[in-house]
Amino acid sequence: MEEPSHYRSLDSFENESGLSLHIAIGMFDGLHLGHRQVVASAIEAAISSGGMAGVLTFWPHPSHLFNPNDPVPMILNSRMKLAELDKLQIDFIIEEPFDRRFAAIEAEGFVEMLKDKIPGLASIHTGENWRFGKGRKGDVDLLQRSAKDSGISSRALDCLYLDGERVSSTRIREAISEGKIEAANRLLGYTYESIGRVREGEKVGQTIGSPTLNIPFDGELFPGRGVYFVRVSKEKGFERIPAVANFGIRPTVNALDRPVLEVHVLGECPFSYGDRLRVEWERFSRPERKFENLDSLKAQIRKDIEKARAFYQISGDG
Numbered sequence: 001m002e003e004p005s006h007y008r009s010l011d012s013f014e015n016e017s018g019l020s021l022h023i024a025i026g027m028f029d030g031l032h033l034g035h036r037q038v039v040a041s042a043i044e045a046a047i048s049s050g051g052m053a054g055v056l057t058f059w060p061h062p063s064h065l066f067n068p069n070d071p072v073p074m075i076l077n078s079r080m081k082l083a084e085l086d087k088l089q090i091d092f093i094i095e096e097p098f099d100r101r102f103a104a105i106e107a108e109g110f111v112e113m114l115k116d117k118i119p120g121l122a123s124i125h126t127g128e129n130w131r132f133g134k135g136r137k138g139d140v141d142l143l144q145r146s147a148k149d150s151g152i153s154s155r156a157l158d159c160l161y162l163d164g165e166r167v168s169s170t171r172i173r174e175a176i177s178e179g180k181i182e183a184a185n186r187l188l189g190y191t192y193e194s195i196g197r198v199r200e201g202e203k204v205g206q207t208i209g210s211p212t213l214n215i216p217f218d219g220e221l222f223p224g225r226g227v228y229f230v231r232v233s234k235e236k237g238f239e240r241i242p243a244v245a246n247f248g249i250r251p252t253v254n255a256l257d258r259p260v261l262e263v264h265v266l267g268e269c270p271f272s273y274g275d276r277l278r279v280e281w282e283r284f285s286r287p288e289r290k291f292e293n294l295d296s297l298k299a300q301i302r303k304d305i306e307k308a309r310a311f312y313q314i315s316g317d318g
Contacts, residue, residue, distance in 0.1 A: 002290055005092040006082065009116040014096055020051035020122035023114075024090075026130060028057050028167075030075035033161040033189040034127060036209070041125040043089055051122060054092040055085055056114075062098055073220035075172055075188075081194060094118075107133025111146035123153040130156070139308045154197040162187060179224025179284045191280040194219055195235055195263065198275045210301050212262035215279065222259055225245055225288040227304050228281050229311045232263055235276040237309055242266045244308035245279065248288035252297045264305065266314055280316075283311060 007013045015021060024042040029033045035143045039055060046053035052063040063071040076084065078095065085093050096102060107112055110133045115121050124147055128151040141155040147154035148164075160167045167187050176192065185191050194217060201214030225248035231240040245263040249256040263279065271277060285307055291297040309315070 002097055003086050004088075004090045007092065007094045008097075009055075010094055010096050010114075010176075013092075013118060013147065015052075015119045017052060019119075019120060020046075020049050020120055021120045021123065022049070022051055022053050022123045023111050024045040024054070025056045025132075026126060026127045028055070028081065028085075028171050029061065029072075029169045030188055031081060032167055032169065032172055033162070034157075036088075036189060037170060038125050038127055038157050039085075039088055039132055041157055042123070045125070045153075045155075045191075046091075049122065051120075052091040053093065054090055055088075056094045056096060057081070057085075058096050058098040058119075060063050062103065065098060065100065065103060068275065071220075073173065075169060075176065075192075075219075075221055077219060080193065084190075090295060093254065095167060095212045097111045104134055107135075107138030107142055108146070110138055111143065111150050112153065115152065121152055123155065125155050126156065128156045128158055131191060155299050173221055176221055176223050179226050179282045179287065181228065181281045185282070190203075191221075191231075191282060193281070194261065194279050195276060196279075198271060198273050201260075201262070210264050210298075210305065211269070213269070213277070213279055215261045215263060217247070217259060217261050223258060223281065224284070225249070227285040227288070229283040229285060229308045230263065231282065232265060232271070232278040233278050233280075234271070235278050237278075240280065241270070241272075242308065242312035242314060243279075244285070244304050246288065246304075247282075251288065253292035253294070259309065264301075266305070266312060 022040040022045040043053040045299045061072050144154050172184050172187045196215040196218050198213050228245045230243050230245045232243045233240045243263045243265045247261050
């Protein structure tokens, strides 16, 4: 399947196909299981009508506009969210800049605006708690009334529940920030990832017998500090190599102001400086802590590596 077409705004969107269009709308931070059922609803509508399915999403998060001193940290940055959307069976993605102009659109005129900007718009799909328009005055009831008046169908998907609690971006953010990566992955429906370019570090790992790849963390949401079992690959590559990673400030050796991600590949390392790597965070092993001396740190690192080898079922030096 071809990758979906990308549009950087509603104003740039074109429907040259002449087909009916079915749109899933939302911030979709993390593109978790609940978000995916909204997108799936648009896909089903497109298939049944012989039309096309797409996603209308936004960047940055509205909190950057309304609460710039303490914005909501995103699970995925824009690039990674679009990459996740690319994996779905949709035909196009519109990423509308969330700025003051867009935020000022009155809720009562929102659907008419969409109909004007998206020729052929036939259906709108959202979550049941989605809000829109100036002051977030628009709710699902208004959306359905406005859509009906405009000759457009609309569907609001019920919230999804897992383990008795609603699947939400807030719940996932809390899990990630607390190091509960396995819980976050269950809610996401895929393995949490980060992407960064390998840079030359201080070679601390090399001096204590466990060389690491220094990968600056590019996300807004910091995972809990500690040791994780991960898989590493080139951003556009397919070979996923088991590794053990530490995310933290290295309190025992040269404590840092900002956490860094240091990855030790289990076996021969095919990566080098300048490579853009994808890190899949699979299991939290232990929290970061300060050790009394370097010998204690070395001993713990050996234990971390052995635990990671056991997790990935790697024997010997391979």
